[in-house]
Amino acid sequence: MQHSSITEAPHIDIQDMDFTYSARVRLFDALRWRLERGSITGLLGKNGAGKSTFLRLVAGLLQPHGGAIYQAGVRPGDRSLALLQSQFLVPDAFEFPARSRVSSYVKAWSAFYPAFSFEKFEQILSDFQTSSARRFGEMSFGQQKKVHIAFALATNCPLLLMDEPTNGLDIPSKSYFRKILGRFLADEQSVIISTHQVKDVENLIDRIAVLEGGKMIFDQTLDSITQQYSMGLSTSLPEDALYHELMGGGYQFLRQRREGETQTPMQLELFFNAILSGKVNLTNGL
Numbered sequence: 001m002q003h004s005s006i007t008e009a010p011h012i013d014i015q016d017m018d019f020t021y022s023a024r025v026r027l028f029d030a031l032r033w034r035l036e037r038g039s040i041t042g043l044l045g046k047n048g049a050g051k052s053t054f055l056r057l058v059a060g061l062l063q064p065h066g067g068a069i070y071q072a073g074v075r076p077g078d079r080s081l082a083l084l085q086s087q088f089l090v091p092d093a094f095e096f097p098a099r100s101r102v103s104s105y106v107k108a109w110s111a112f113y114p115a116f117s118f119e120k121f122e123q124i125l126s127d128f129q130t131s132s133a134r135r136f137g138e139m140s141f142g143q144q145k146k147v148h149i150a151f152a153l154a155t156n157c158p159l160l161l162m163d164e165p166t167n168g169l170d171i172p173s174k175s176y177f178r179k180i181l182g183r184f185l186a187d188e189q190s191v192i193i194s195t196h197q198v199k200d201v202e203n204l205i206d207r208i209a210v211l212e213g214g215k216m217i218f219d220q221t222l223d224s225i226t227q228q229y230s231m232g233l234s235t236s237l238p239e240d241a242l243y244h245e246l247m248g249g250g251y252q253f254l255r256q257r258r259e260g261e262t263q264t265p266m267q268l269e270l271f272f273n274a275i276l277s278g279k280v281n282l283t284n285g286l
């Protein structure tokens with residue numbers, strides 16, 4: 001059902017969405033998911049789980065074949081001007097015009113985004129040690145990706161969708177990426193970052209959503225996960241471990257948090273592997 005008030009509607013509301021690229025393979029099957037405003041969500045899933053497709057559906061670049069998607073109460077597939085001005089997708093693959101200078105490209109395209117901040121754009125590019133005086137044709141893929149990320153943040157759109165944004169970034173730039181998002185996002189903005197490189201989004205995201213087998217099989221905030229579960233390293237395997245991995249001479253384990261026990265830090269990769277192992281019945285938050 002379409003929401004009557006845009007401000008009351010969840011930021012994203014996906015109702016029994018089906019999607020398929022071919023008659024043989026159904027990629028999403030009655031997928032349900034809701035996202036309230038103001039979080040940085042890590043959209044996790046194995047290669048081919050459908051993360052890029054999911055972001056394109058949320059952005060309205062693809063249409064669901066069954067069910068419905070609402071973004072702030074409206075269907076993104078209708079591509080209304082108000083919706084296009086309120087979201088920005090950083091795709092995994094892109095091509096900028098090689099002969100254009102970054103500055104002239106940004107001047108032209110920023111006109112579509114009423115809240116665009118040139119100051120923010122220049123600041124982020126400078127933090128990334130990249131200059132808007134350069135032509136795209138002279139820049140590496142990673143440098144062009146930095147322009148895309150800087151542009152996305154400078155739009156000040158309420159919804160930012162980023163498909164594997166750290167692909168192509170070197171190690172210092174990955175760390176800058178995390179700092180920049182922490183520094184330049186407003187509280188009410190929502191960001192969805194898809195990745196299969198879980199470590200890249202550690203200490204950045206505040207919730208995780210996991211795509212697997214055509215559904216969103218898990219969605220919870222990191223805080224609620226660490227309230228329920230303890231993660232750590234031990235030379236002997238705790239009896240109550242729900243999941244473990246061998247690590248050096250010991251075990252990296254996940255178990256239910258015991259009463260009164262201090263919360264342990266989130267170990268994203270371990271937790272993601274535990275979800276995908278299918279061996280543990282974690283509270284999925286859905």
Ligand SMILES: Nc1ncnc2c1ncn2[C@@H]1O[C@H](COP(=O)(O)OP(=O)(O)OP(=O)(O)O)[C@@H](O)[C@H]1O
Pocket residue numbers: 021022027045046047048049050051052053054196
């Ligand atoms: N345009 C297309 N036509 C047909 N099949 C496609 C198309 N795009 C993607 N697929 C298939 O849909 C599935 C999901 O692809 P998608 O790129 O959305 O996954 P992903 O989770 O983003 O993968 P990765 O982590 O490898 O980037 C894959 O099996 C892929 O082969």
